[in-house]
Amino acid sequence: xxxxxxxxxxxxxxLELFRANPEQFDLVITDMKMPHMSGLELLEASKxxxxxxxxxxxxxxxxxxxxxxxxKKQAYDYITKPFRKERILLTIRRALDWQxxxxxxxxxxxx
Numbered sequence: 001x002x003x004x005x006x007x008x009x010x011x012x013x014x015l016e017l018f019r020a021n022p023e024q025f026d027l028v029i030t031d032m033k034m035p036h037m038s039g040l041e042l043l044e045a046s047k048x049x050x051x052x053x054x055x056x057x058x059x060x061x062x063x064x065x066x067x068x069x070x071x072k073k074q075a076y077d078y079i080t081k082p083f084r085k086e087r088i089l090l091t092i093r094r095a096l097d098w099q100x101x102x103x104x105x106x107x108x109x110x111x
Contacts, residue, residue, distance in 0.1 A: 001089060011037040015045050022050045027076075027095055029088075032059035032066065043073050052102055054095035058083070 006025070008014035011034050018025055028046050032039040039057045046053055054076035059066070062080035070078045076095045079088065 001092075003092070010035060011039075011042045015042060018046060018049060022053075025050070025053065026099060027092065028053060028055045029092075030055065030057055032057055032070075033061060040070060040073060043070065043075055047074055052099065054099055056088075056091055056095060058088075 006017065008017060011030065014028075014030070015037070018028070028042070030039040030042050034042075037045075039059070043055045043057065046055055055074075056077050056079065057070050057075050058079045058081055060081040062078070067078040076098070077091050079091060
């Protein structure tokens with residue numbers, strides 16, 4: 001699809017990479033259940049560094065309560081596994097379009 005993708009083996013590594021250069025990243029896709037840190041914890045830490053960053057959380061252990069909590073913490077979307085490739089690609093496209101619209105809105109307000 002032409003995206004530049006960074007892959008990390010665990011959320012601690014991902015957060016270190018993100019802290020080093022948050023402007024390099026336009027989107028985060030994370031699993032909910034991971035060693036050392038949950039997807040919600042990664043979401044919160046990422047939002048502290050870059051509040052407008054879209055974060056997509058995916059999980060095989062989805063509950064309504066977990067989805068509500070993710071959305072309250074400003075996740076862009078919450079996807080349950082298994083999912084079709086088209087579903088995640090559409091979600092990514094929408095998240096990036098949403099981010100572009102927010103940037104354009106900020107630029108227009110400044111001008």
